[in-house]
Amino acid sequence: xxxxxxxxxxxxxxxxxxxAREAIDTIAAIRELARKVRLSDLTMIGNAKLGHxxxxxxxxxILATLYAAVLTIDPRxxxxxxxxxLILSKGHCAGALYATLAHCGFFSVKELDTFAQPLSALxxxxxxxxxxxxxxxxxxxxxxxxxxxxxxxxxxxxxxxxRTFVVLxxxxxxxxxxxxxxxxxxxxxxxTLTAVVDRNRLQQGARTEETKQLEPLQDKWVSxxxxxxxxxxxxxxxxLAAFAPSTSGRPVCVIANTLKGKGVSFMEDRVExxxxxPNPEQIEDAIRELxx
Amino acid sequence: MTGSLVKPATYDCRQAFGxxxxxxxxxxxxxxxxxxxSVGSSNLVAFRDxxxxxxxxxxxAEQDLVGVSAGLANVGLIPFVSAAAPFLTxxxxxxIKVDAAYSRAxxxxxxxxxxxxxxxxxxxxxxxxxxxxxxxxxxxxxxxxAGPAQxxxxxxxxxxxxxxxxxxxxxxxxxxxxxxxxxVEFVPGKALWLADGDDVTVIAIGTMxxxxxxxxxRLRTEGIGVRVLNMASIExxxxxxxxxASHQTKGIVTVEEATVTGGLGSAVATVxxxxxxxxxxxxxxxxxxxxxxxxxxxLDYFGLNTDGIVHAIRQLMAADGR
Numbered sequence: 001x002x003x004x005x006x007x008x009x010x011x012x013x014x015x016x017x018x019x020a021r022e023a024i025d026t027i028a029a030i031r032e033l034a035r036k037v038r039l040s041d042l043t044m045i046g047n048a049k050l051g052h053x054x055x056x057x058x059x060x061x062i063l064a065t066l067y068a069a070v071l072t073i074d075p076r077x078x079x080x081x082x083x084x085x086l087i088l089s090k091g092h093c094a095g096a097l098y099a100t101l102a103h104c105g106f107f108s109v110k111e112l113d114t115f116a117q118p119l120s121a122l123x124x125x126x127x128x129x130x131x132x133x134x135x136x137x138x139x140x141x142x143x144x145x146x147x148x149x150x151x152x153x154x155x156x157x158x159x160x161x162x163r164t165f166v167v168l169x170x171x172x173x174x175x176x177x178x179x180x181x182x183x184x185x186x187x188x189x190x191x192t193l194t195a196v197v198d199r200n201r202l203q204q205g206a207r208t209e210e211t212k213q214l215e216p217l218q219d220k221w222v223s224x225x226x227x228x229x230x231x232x233x234x235x236x237x238x239x240l241a242a243f244a245p246s247t248s249g250r251p252v253c254v255i256a257n258t259l260k261g262k263g264v265s266f267m268e269d270r271v272e273x274x275x276x277x278p279n280p281e282q283i284e285d286a287i288r289e290l291x292x
Numbered sequence: 293m294t295g296s297l298v299k300p301a302t303y304d305c306r307q308a309f310g311x312x313x314x315x316x317x318x319x320x321x322x323x324x325x326x327x328x329x330s331v332g333s334s335n336l337v338a339f340r341d342x343x344x345x346x347x348x349x350x351x352x353a354e355q356d357l358v359g360v361s362a363g364l365a366n367v368g369l370i371p372f373v374s375a376a377a378p379f380l381t382x383x384x385x386x387x388i389k390v391d392a393a394y395s396r397a398x399x400x401x402x403x404x405x406x407x408x409x410x411x412x413x414x415x416x417x418x419x420x421x422x423x424x425x426x427x428x429x430x431x432x433x434x435x436x437x438a439g440p441a442q443x444x445x446x447x448x449x450x451x452x453x454x455x456x457x458x459x460x461x462x463x464x465x466x467x468x469x470x471x472x473x474x475x476v477e478f479v480p481g482k483a484l485w486l487a488d489g490d491d492v493t494v495i496a497i498g499t500m501x502x503x504x505x506x507x508x509x510r511l512r513t514e515g516i517g518v519r520v521l522n523m524a525s526i527e528x529x530x531x532x533x534x535x536x537a538s539h540q541t542k543g544i545v546t547v548e549e550a551t552v553t554g555g556l557g558s559a560v561a562t563v564x565x566x567x568x569x570x571x572x573x574x575x576x577x578x579x580x581x582x583x584x585x586x587x588x589x590x591l592d593y594f595g596l597n598t599d600g601i602v603h604a605i606r607q608l609m610a611a612d613g614r
Binding site: 081085127128129135136137138139140142143145146147148149150151152153154155157158160176177180181183184187 | 324345346348350351353355356358359360361362363364365366367368369371386387390391394395396397
């Protein structure tokens with residue numbers, strides 16, 4: 001298990017408390033975390049020469065919003081009983097998750113240099129046994145959502161008052177196991193559970209609608225008994241509002257409309273950047289654009 | 293040792309499963325039952341009545357069943373996941389691998405009605421591949437108790453073991469082969485030595501243990517000494533007991549109500565082939581879908597009975613005499 005970066009974790013907690021007490025600009029904090037995540041992720045994928053850059057960039061704002069402003073977590077106590085749980089069901093976007101966890105202090109940012117190297121804790125898909133902050137191992141799609149349902153149900157049984165979030169890819173909604181989980185969550189009225197769909201409309205090789213149609217996606221979730229909030233998944237104010245707790249007694253689904261490759265103009269909404277690896281010049285161009 | 297083996301009464305291990313789970317749940321609030329609509333067939337009706345909130349029924353959805361259970365474990369509960377063995381292990385195989393084993397979740401997977409227990413319902417409902425599949429998954433303990441007392445002991449062990457495990461819960465009625473019904477401690481990786489003998493060793497699991505003992509008893513009257521080991525823990529395997537048997541007896545018969553492609557016989561053969569090559573007979577179900585028939589018929593059909601075990605022992609004795 002990787003060791004906590006104590007000073008970064010302390011700074012993260014102080015900043016989170018700061019938002020609450022002194023009205024430090026929450027949006028600015030999210031934006032800054034998202035910028036760091038995108039820059040680190042590009043560097044990691046450039047070094048490793050593998051990864052899923054398109055989906056990492058589409059989910060970065062979702063993860064940054066959750067970690068910088070929503071989740072009740074402490075990187076110094078990653079297994080605290082009453083922590084909020086976040087599960088990245090689209091486990092192939094491990095790069096974005098690792099970068100987010102490192103910049104919050106769960107482990108050293110330096111560790112990101114080892115991404116996908118021999119014997120690194122930072123595998124191509126997240127492993128909770130080695131990486132603090134990872135709740136369950138994901139990679140094959142359709143796994144994280146049922147586990148999140150169990151977390152929310154179990155917390156209620158134990159009387160823990162926390163929240164559970166699961167971040168799903170939109171292509172992943174083609175997996176039947178996710179709809180099994182959607183039925184279970186609404187049957188048990190798990191109103192502490194929020195499922196976020198990273199709706200970037202692309203999957204490996206093609207658009208989701210060309211591969212196997214997901215629309216009408218909102219109607220599907222509504223018919224499964226969920227309280228659905230559809231938003232711009234790159235607008236921090238909309239994300240924050242959508243992540244507010246349920247008031248309907250039902251679980252919440254946030255359909256976050258996003259752009260695959262968001263933030264790097266030559267990657268945005270282009271199917272080949274699902275897992276294409278940028279060459280060094282492209283990395284340089286991308287970093288320049290994100291730093292501007 | 294073998295004198296009191298043939299008891300008139302036989303037992304379906306589901307009764308022991310249901311009773312033990314209630315007793316464990318009364319003592320430990322972390323214990324919950326999770327099922328896929330299989331409340332009745334898992335003998336969980338009394339559990340549901342006493343602990344309605346701790347009986348989680350995800351409906352007919354085995355992938356969800358195992359995933360939800362891993363989530364329950366994540367928040368500190370101990371889920372006993374109960375479903376018919378063929379659907380639990382077959383439909384949710386990847387969830388068992390990823391959500392339970394690779395994630396090291398403390399889930400207790402209880403495969404109900406394993407092997408040929410569903411008889412006439414046919415190969416869709418037979419669970420003869422489960423041991424091969426479960427053995428192949430790292431970090432997963434694989435247990436096949438032989439009767440009610442051992443089923444209860446394995447369940448008690450599983451509460452204290454922090455990792456994932458798979459326990460086969462027998463449905464086909466078997467005589468009790470454990471010394472007593474209470475207080476037996478289950479030790480993974482440790483075979484139970486049930487009968488002494490220096491000629492041939494039979495290593496048996498589950499429903500086959502009582503039949504192995506009957507075979508040993510029959511041959512003893514002919515002066516053939518048969519050692520009988522109950523290898524209820526397949527992963528981890530009692531490697532030392534296997535090696536001792538290979539040094540101290542002339543050959544080894546393994547017998548299991550499962551396909552011979554990857555279960556107990558394969559585990560034992562892997563040890564012997566590399567450490568101490570020894571003549572073997574591997575009894576089980578060949579790589580074939582079973583014809584129609586009830587469990588008793590099918591066990592006879594595949595030679596998984598006392599006669600079949602006796603025959604295999606005689607073959608090894610004959611080979612040794614050459």
